Amino acid sequence: MSEAHSRISSILLTVGQVALLSLIWMAAQYVSVHYLPQLPGGVLGMLALLTLFASGKVSPTWFERGAGWLLAELLLFFIPAVIAIVNFGALFADAGARIVLVIVLSTALVMLSTAFAVEWTGRLIRLHRRRMRLAALEV
Template sequence: MKRFDVKRMGRLISEIAVLLAIYFVGCQIAAWLQVPIPGGVMGMILLLLAFALGWVKPATLQLGAGVLMAEMLLFFIPALMSLLDHGALVRDEGWRILLVIGVSTLLVMIVTAFTVEAVCRWKLRHEG
């Protein structure tokens, strides 16, 4: 491997390790507080807080996050394969499942948009 490739690979591994550490801390906080919020969501809240307070710059985790986003389909393959085992359920209740998926996706998009807007306004207010 070239020196640049080794350096890039080291950065990638360290960024993914940081993201995994934030995820595990979020899981521990969710378990400790005994709240019905998944550890991944708690980790995202921690990451958002770290970005908002300036402890971590988003560019420092961009490479690792980009790789994880590019390979996101791999995380959904087990869920998709389980649909093959439950064909009757999908046939009978498929429209309800699609309705829930559609509504929840729309809600996630709306909440994300409002959150980004609020953080941007908060950041502009505190910067200048």
């Protein structure tokens, strides 16, 4: 019975984390649509989460299972792309090399910009924590 209880609580924890991440995204999407149409809801949601993480009010481990599940199921989001390749085979035969080049370059740019953003955010968080420790020592 304990193993079943553990399994159920693990599933509920994952579902709760996915629901919370979805609520954050929906709130950010609402703000994007109604107040900041120049910024996508996903970007605003990411900024909101980063702000919560940097402030120390929310720990990234609170979302670990839910985020892990979403990443594991990410392949489902690529199924429409595979279907498009099958349906538009002639287009890919004609312009396939250019399309692949654009995909590779854009993927590299996204990965580089994400790496720089993560590094920059990590440095800001470390600097903030260092300042907080120094402020605590001065008191």
